[in-house]
Amino acid sequence: MKPLRIALAQLAPRLGVLDDNLAAHRRALTEARAGGADLVVFPELGLTGYQLQDLAAEVAMTSDDPRLVALATETAGLSAVVSFVEDAPDHRLFISAALLEDGEVRFVHRKLFLPTYGLFDERRFFAAGDRLRATDSRLGVRVGIAVCEDFWHLAVPETLALDGAQILINVSSSPGRDLAAIHEVGLGTAASWRNLMRTYAQLTTSFVVFCNRVGMDETISFWGGSEVIGPSGEALFTAPLFDEGLHFVDIELTDVRRERIGLPLLRDERPELHLRELRRVLAERTGVGVDADGEVTSTGEPADGRGQV
Amino acid sequence: MSGGPGSPGTDGAAPQADPGEEPLFELPPELAIDTDVARRVMVGFIRNQLRQAGFGRTLLGLSGGIDSALVAFLAAEAVGPDNLLCVLMPYRTSSAESVEDARTVVDRLGCASDVVDISPIVDGYFGADGRPGAGGHEALDASHLRRGNFMARARMCTLYDRSVSWGGLVAGTGNKTESLIGYSTLFGDSACAFNPIGDLYKSQVRQVAAAIGVPEAIIRKAPSADLWPGQTDEAEAGFTYPELDRLLFWMIDKRRGDDELAAMGFRGPSIERVKRLVAVSEFKRQVPPVAKLGPRTTGVDYLYPRRRPGSAR
Numbered sequence: 282m283k284p285l286r287i288a289l290a291q292l293a294p295r296l297g298v299l300d301d302n303l304a305a306h307r308r309a310l311t312e313a314r315a316g317g318a319d320l321v322v323f324p325e326l327g328l329t330g331y332q333l334q335d336l337a338a339e340v341a342m343t344s345d346d347p348r349l350v351a352l353a354t355e356t357a358g359l360s361a362v363v364s365f366v367e368d369a370p371d372h373r374l375f376i377s378a379a380l381l382e383d384g385e386v387r388f389v390h391r392k393l394f395l396p397t398y399g400l401f402d403e404r405r406f407f408a409a410g411d412r413l414r415a416t417d418s419r420l421g422v423r424v425g426i427a428v429c430e431d432f433w434h435l436a437v438p439e440t441l442a443l444d445g446a447q448i449l450i451n452v453s454s455s456p457g458r459d460l461a462a463i464h465e466v467g468l469g470t471a472a473s474w475r476n477l478m479r480t481y482a483q484l485t486t487s488f489v490v491f492c493n494r495v496g497m498d499e500t501i502s503f504w505g506g507s508e509v510i511g512p513s514g515e516a517l518f519t520a521p522l523f524d525e526g527l528h529f530v531d532i533e534l535t536d537v538r539r540e541r542i543g544l545p546l547l548r549d550e551r552p553e554l555h556l557r558e559l560r561r562v563l564a565e566r567t568g569v570g571v572d573a574d575g576e577v578t579s580t581g582e583p584a585d586g587r588g589q590v
Numbered sequence: 591m592s593g594g595p596g597s598p599g600t601d602g603a604a605p606q607a608d609p610g611e612e613p614l615f616e617l618p619p620e621l622a623i624d625t626d627v628a629r630r631v632m633v634g635f636i637r638n639q640l641r642q643a644g645f646g647r648t649l650l651g652l653s654g655g656i657d658s659a660l661v662a663f664l665a666a667e668a669v670g671p672d673n674l675l676c677v678l679m680p681y682r683t684s685s686a687e688s689v690e691d692a693r694t695v696v697d698r699l700g701c702a703s704d705v706v707d708i709s710p711i712v713d714g715y716f717g718a719d720g721r722p723g724a725g726g727h728e729a730l731d732a733s734h735l736r737r738g739n740f741m742a743r744a745r746m747c748t749l750y751d752r753s754v755s756w757g758g759l760v761a762g763t764g765n766k767t768e769s770l771i772g773y774s775t776l777f778g779d780s781a782c783a784f785n786p787i788g789d790l791y792k793s794q795v796r797q798v799a800a801a802i803g804v805p806e807a808i809i810r811k812a813p814s815a816d817l818w819p820g821q822t823d824e825a826e827a828g829f830t831y832p833e834l835d836r837l838l839f840w841m842i843d844k845r846r847g848d849d850e851l852a853a854m855g856f857r858g859p860s861i862e863r864v865k866r867l868v869a870v871s872e873f874k875r876q877v878p879p880v881a882k883l884g885p886r887t888t889g890v891d892y893l894y895p896r897r898r899p900g901s902a903r
Contacts, residue, residue, distance in 0.1 A: 297898045334893040457631065460623045467624020497638040499895050502631045523630055 772871020
C-alpha cells in the first residue's frame, strides 16, 4: 500500500495581513503538491495570525468567502487543513479549521476550548464551537480536527477516535514560554505538548499530526516543533523549533490496524459507562438526582464534590 | 540538568572561571535557562519589532554595565553591527571604568558609537559650583534621587533625539528584577520602543551574557546605576541579586504564598519588603490610566495589536 504523505506547513503568518497569508498558503500548497503530498496541514489562524484582538472582526471570513473558496480550488487531488477567523451567519466569530479537499470546503471545525487565562484572552474575542465530530476524508480514513487548546481536554481526542478518526490533526499557535533549563528542549510548553501528543496517539491508537506555527506576534514567539506521532505513541517526525519550513512525512495507515489488533484499547473503551457516570456527575453537580441508569429522578441540594450518594 | 548554584548552563557556558578564582556569577539552579533558546527568541524579537515598525536599525544607551552590554550583543546579532548605534552618555561623575567597559563592547562588536556628555544638560538645570541653573536656587541642593532621575531622563531625551538622526528604534535594556522592584526611572532608563531582556531576571541576564560572549569584566563587576560615585544596586537594595531573583521567581512566577516562601527559607522581613516594593512600583510597569468617558477607550475596549497592517512607518 502506498504510504500517505503528509506535508506540515510550519509557517510564520503575518498578523492581520490576509492577502500575504493567503499567498503563502498557495505557495505551500503548490510546493506540497510538487512533493507528492496527500495531506497538507497549516497552523491555527495561519491565514490571519494569532494575536488579533479587535482585528479579528476585520479579517473574519464566512466559510463560503470567495477567498477561502479560491484557496480550496487549489486542492484538487489533495486534502488540506487551513485555519481562519470564521464569521458565522449569526456573526459570532470562531477560530475555525477547515478541511479543503478536491477543490471544496468539505468540513469546518470550530475551536471548542478558548483559553482565557495567563497570556490568553480568546474568550473575549471569540465564540466557542459546540460540535465535536470526526469527518470522512478523501484519504480513505476518517480524520479528527482540533485546534490547539482543544487538545488540552481529554474528551476531545477520545471522542474523535470513538467517532472513527484514525488521524487526529491538531493545528496550533502555541506561544513558547516557561524557558527553563530543566525542560526538554529548554521550553516548558514544548515539553508539555510532546507528552500530550504521544499519550493521545498511544491511548487512541491513532496517528497524531500536530502543526504549530513559528514567528512572532507582538511579544510572543511561537515555537513550531510540528510533529507526526504514530499509533504506538512513537514520534515519526519532529520539525525544528522556530524555523519556517514545509516538512514531508510518510505514514503507513496499516500501522493503525496493526496497533489496534495488538493493543485493542479502542475496542475496550466503555463509552456507555463513561456517559452514564458523566450524567450522574453532572446531575450531582447541579443538584439533580439520578437513578442507576443516569435518568433524572428528583432535585435536591447540589453536591459539594466531596459527598457520595 | 543537575547542579547547584554556580554550575548551570546547558550550553557549555558554565560560569566557572580558572581554579582558585571566584565563579563568574552565582546562578540559582531554578533560574537556569536554555541560553540558546533564550537567545534565539530575543534576537528574533528584535528583528521582528524593527521590521514590523518599518525600521532596519536600532540604538541603545550603553552604560558599561551588563544589561546594556547584553542588549548590544543581541542587537548586533539581530541586525548586524552596522545597524546598531551605541550611545555612551556619561555624566562628569560617572566612573571612568564604566566608559572603558562600554568602549570595550563597542570595539568587540564593531558597531557605531557616539559619546554624549550629559553634564551640561544636568548642570544646566541643577546648577554647578554654587551658581544656579535653569532649576533656580532650590535645585542647587537637589537630592541624589532627583539628580539620578534627571540624568536618566536626559539620557532618554538624547536617545530619542538620536533615534531620529540614526533612523532607528530605541532598544530597552531594563531587566525583570529591576522592573519588578521598581528600580528604574519612569520615562528615563525604562523608556524604549521594545525591550528584549525585560523578562529575564538579573541572574539570567548574567547566564545569557556569559553564553553570548559579553566581556568577563562586565559580568563580574558589581551592578550599579552609576548615578553617584560608589553607588551599587545591591548596597542600595539590601539584597544580593541571586537572593532577590529567587524570591521574586517563587513569589511571582511560581505563585507561592508567604507561608510557603517562609517555609522555603526566605526571611519574613525580606518577603514583606519585596512584596511592598513590587506593589508600590506597579505604576511604573503600566501605561498611565485614562478616565473612561467615550464608547471606546484605548487600552480598555479599543484593543489592537501594536503592530498591524498599516502600522509600519
